[in-house]
Amino acid sequence: MRKLSVVIAILGTFAAHAADLRGHGGPVRAIVVQPDGRIATASFDTTIIRWQPGRGVAETVLRAHEGAVNALVALPDGGYASAGEDRRILVWPKSGITPLRILEGHEAPVASLALSPDGTTLASAAWDGTVRLWPLAGGSPRVLDQHRGNVNAVAYLSDGTLASAGYDGTLLLHRGAGAPRAIPIGVPLNALASAGDELVVAAADGQLRFVNPLTGSMDVLPVSEVPLVALAASADGKRIGTAGFRGALVLANRETRAIIRRMAGPAFPLWSLAFSPDGTEILTGGADRLVRRWSVATGEPVNPVLAEATEARFAAFATHPGAEIYKACIACHTLSEEDGNRAGPTLHRLMGRKIGTAPGYTYSAALAGKEIIWSRETVARLFDIGPNAMLPGTKMPEQVVTRAEDREALVDFIEKAGQ
Numbered sequence: 001m002r003k004l005s006v007v008i009a010i011l012g013t014f015a016a017h018a019a020d021l022r023g024h025g026g027p028v029r030a031i032v033v034q035p036d037g038r039i040a041t042a043s044f045d046t047t048i049i050r051w052q053p054g055r056g057v058a059e060t061v062l063r064a065h066e067g068a069v070n071a072l073v074a075l076p077d078g079g080y081a082s083a084g085e086d087r088r089i090l091v092w093p094k095s096g097i098t099p100l101r102i103l104e105g106h107e108a109p110v111a112s113l114a115l116s117p118d119g120t121t122l123a124s125a126a127w128d129g130t131v132r133l134w135p136l137a138g139g140s141p142r143v144l145d146q147h148r149g150n151v152n153a154v155a156y157l158s159d160g161t162l163a164s165a166g167y168d169g170t171l172l173l174h175r176g177a178g179a180p181r182a183i184p185i186g187v188p189l190n191a192l193a194s195a196g197d198e199l200v201v202a203a204a205d206g207q208l209r210f211v212n213p214l215t216g217s218m219d220v221l222p223v224s225e226v227p228l229v230a231l232a233a234s235a236d237g238k239r240i241g242t243a244g245f246r247g248a249l250v251l252a253n254r255e256t257r258a259i260i261r262r263m264a265g266p267a268f269p270l271w272s273l274a275f276s277p278d279g280t281e282i283l284t285g286g287a288d289r290l291v292r293r294w295s296v297a298t299g300e301p302v303n304p305v306l307a308e309a310t311e312a313r314f315a316a317f318a319t320h321p322g323a324e325i326y327k328a329c330i331a332c333h334t335l336s337e338e339d340g341n342r343a344g345p346t347l348h349r350l351m352g353r354k355i356g357t358a359p360g361y362t363y364s365a366a367l368a369g370k371e372i373i374w375s376r377e378t379v380a381r382l383f384d385i386g387p388n389a390m391l392p393g394t395k396m397p398e399q400v401v402t403r404a405e406d407r408e409a410l411v412d413f414i415e416k417a418g419q
């Protein structure tokens with residue numbers, strides 16, 4: 001029981017304390033890959049990023065949560081639902097940056113979301129001990145309160161049965177309106193995935209359990225010495241990926257119950273996993289704030305989702321000492337007029353420009369009405385104290401450049417390459 005409380009304490013304290021530069025300003029907590037290859041990620045930095053397929057370019061940054069975002073699911077209309085530390089569930093449109101709906105009622109952080117197979121209901125699991133079922137068409141949620149303690153995970157089976165699991169070590173199967181069926185496991189449970197006709201459960205004892213929801217029988221696969229926190233199943237249900245807190249990524253074959261491989265590296269620890277639609281790649285999101293792709297067949301890294309820009313302006317100044325630092329900006333900003341706006345406004349001719357005035361870009365209210373003129377000094381200050389301190393409420397993810405000489409190199413690079 002001890003181990004999970006450690007995991008939860010860390011989940012709760014990481015938000016928005018970025019000390020380094022990447023696309024996200026904090027660990028990546030959830031990844032969604034759509035059947036057409038579109039990717040969205042959610043982070044402890046309170047933002048959600050929609051990525052352009054295959055280009056490593058951030059299309060939009062969504063920021064309306066007031067704390068870490070713990071869960072993200074794709075909705076049938078192309079939008080997303082997200083939830084997190086601020087106890088709220090936000091429903092986002094397919095494009096646009098303003099939430100369509102805010103679902104309130106949970107009394108503690110929301111840890112997990114799942115969409116019913118018929119696309120009508122959103123299930124949420126929270127540390128207030130409840131699971132809530134929200135009709136997407138509107139109306140009040142049904143509250144399921146049979147768990148004792150934090151509920152960490154929800155997942156739907158293909159027949160519409162909802163599974164929930166949490167700190168109390170019990171897997172509950174909710175079918176229809178009656179009492180749920182309880183399958184006691186006896187150790188705190190952190191994550192659930194539905195694969196084939198089975199449920200896969202990742203637990204605080206470092207073991208994966210494959211549970212038959214009809215009989216309650218289960219197989220146990222020990223994978224790690226530390227609690228498992230991330231879990232994903234491939235679309236065909238054949239491959240399972242899981243990662244432990246401080247541990248390696250483990251790929252398993254669900255049908256044979258065998259570990260295919262263990263992977264470790266600088267990208268770990270991991271907080272989130274997702275398979276590509278064809279199951280040939282696994283995407284990882286972790287403490288290094290990057291989303292990375294790995295080949296399932298070889299375990300080797302595939303081109304990172306956050307690729308370096310092929311932008312001509314960047315290439316022309318690639319040997320400048322600030323180029324390396326500017327890589328943290330590439331996903332969201334360009335340096336020329338032709339390349340235009342990405343998730344953030346272009347930084348073309350930034351120096352001397354008034355804040356919030358790049359043509360064609362929709363800024364958040366945090367920048368409107370501010371009197372800042374961007375200069376080497378004001379841009380350096382932005383990344384000395386961080387965007388949250390200088391522009392409270394901005395949708396730019398929190399990040400700071402710690403060393404003064406790095407800030408100097410960064411502003412010099414933006415001035416020269418952005419001319």
Ligand code: HEC
Nearest residue numbers: 023061328329332343344345355356357363364394395396
């Ligand atoms: C994940 C996306 C993302 C990353 C990474 C990012 N930014 Fe931004 N940036 C934004 C967004 C979004 C805005 C608009 C903020 C708003 O409207 O609240 C913005 C705004 C800005 C502005 C204000 C521009 C204006 O027109 O007033 C500057 C300057 C800036 N960013 C510089 C940088 C630099 C330098 C880096 C890298 C060190 C960086 N950003 C990294 C998303 C990002």
